Amino acid sequence: MKLFTKLTLFITLSKLAIVILFVWLLPFLVNRIAYQYNDYYLKEQKRKVLNVIGRSGIDAYLQGEPSYGSYTMLKEEYISLEPAGKTAPPDTIATLRRVVEGDTLTYRVLSHTFNYNNRNYFLEVGKTTASIGQYNQPLQRMALYVLIGLIVSTIVIDLVYTRLLLRPLATIIRNRLVNARFPFRETTPAIQTSTTDFRYLDDSLTELMGKIREAFEKEREFTSNASHELMTPISILQSKMENLMMEEELPEVLQKKIMDMMKTLNRLKKIVHSLLLISRIENDQFPRSDSFSIREVVQEVRDELEHRLQEQQLTFHIQLSGQVVLAGLNHDLIFQLVYNLLNNAIRYNKPEGQIIIRENYTPRKPYRLIIRDTGIGIPEHEIGTIFQRFKKVEKKENEGYGLGLSIVHTIARYHDIGIEVSSQPGTGTEFTLIFPLPISTSGYKRVI
Template identity: 50%
Template sequence: MIETIADKFQKEREFISNASHELMTPISILQSKIENMFNEEDISDELKVKLLDMQKILNRLKTITKTLLLISQIENDQFIKEDEVNLADLLQEIYDEISIRMEEKDISFAVDISPDTTLKGVNKFLLFNLFFNLVNNAIKYNREGGEIRVTEETVNKNLIISVSDTGIGIGAEELPHIFSRFKKFKRSLLQDSFGLGLPIVKSIAGFHRIEVEVVSEKDRGSTFKLVIPAGLVKK
């Protein structure tokens, strides 16, 4: 029974990987065709609007495909874990990339992380994606004039990194399912979301043996806690 279940999971991972690879080619071809049509001299304004709509749809499809491919690569151990990553520097990189979205909603961003906190035996690209998705979610579901805080503490020799927001929170009935792929919740109905951000977080965390805990209260905000094993922390 165990072998059968394992085989099914492996086949699912292979299917997602193969399908994602195959989808990228026609998507890229269609994007090129649309771009070429934009360059035609006699194109009407009405057609331009329709082409822009088509381009938006293709961009969303490309995002979904790339995300599924990333999850598949993580689950198939296709990344090397040999980087050293200073967390304060990593969070600064994320802030530099996404700060304009915080400014649009007047959200403050506070980081209380030691400048010496460094992880070892990790993959920087994946960790960037993990923290980027957590901060991006904290912006997306936050209120105007809200706050995002990133803090650290040590519990039982493990490093705990918490990403907290003052947003709309997650209902108790939704919490058990937030890491499910393509699962849409009430809080995401008005967002341009595909339900893949948190599954990416979970996959990357699992790849690094990092546990993810969530504490949330509706209309009060959420806190995502990363429980990082002591073995990943550089002394």
């Protein structure tokens, strides 16, 4: 999951949890506040009553009567004053039932006992519980609306800011990792950001790529120089052997020995040639400006390999329409690539086996070329290493020198061609080349 998605999810879920908690607590909280306020209100009422009594005497209420009672019009509040016993219990506030004019109602009641002129009086101030909670519903609703509004706006702000904050990361990933092509020749400018972590990441990646490029250049240079240096001694040896071979009256044994030496030298020559080819490709020495259909190339390779197909009595099926013209390629290199793959398909095939070349193309999708043989196959654990230099599959007669597939790999990488390999030991191998290039079908103007 992407970092931004994770953050979005986290922000949204955490706020949602807060909302749920708040909604769950809200009635309780509002109720509690209402009651607290009400208790305070009752105490205020009590204080007012005591004030009146202190100022005007108890008769301001009793007016000679032994007790006093009064209530508001809808019986929402009441007050009662009556004589009490000798003891003076402390004040209480409690929810109690009271009968007022025949109606039984639930009140929040403050009870207070006080002394006036050496007599104890009992004062009750009450308010119906129904009137206490009368604003709870609208209050809750209001609070909920405000909360939701706040949450939504903070989510929006959070997301916008996170996106802004993470933008350099996306640029780093795009520029340095996704779009960067080995061997990282093109350098993109440093990313604009004030976040030091990203700055550090970007700088580190740039530095790392620089190091990789340097190491790669060194290796390439070495391969190229070493190969060139090897050419001269090989040349001398070859001439010497050829001259030796032409000596008159050369005994057959010696002739055979020289022949063997020439074979070995030739093998050395091939290896050096292959290494040179790889280093020249990696050195961008081949223009990628040819357009052609793959069928043409396959046909050319087939002509070149005809004698070997006959020798092994292989059936060769080309199922290519020739309609698709690929652009931006180097003809010689693609020839070499197809040649090496077909050469392997022949070399590792069974006598009277088959080689099938077909294509898979739907417009706007990459063109796929599939080369399938009925050969000995590649064991699964070796598939990962077949493109490495000098890696060989199990020793076998007519063994190559282990560079054919690494040339394939180098050429493919040079053209951004993807390679997929699937193989079943004993049944055969299938190579799929995926061309990611602009494609035009013949009859239309070419894209490049």
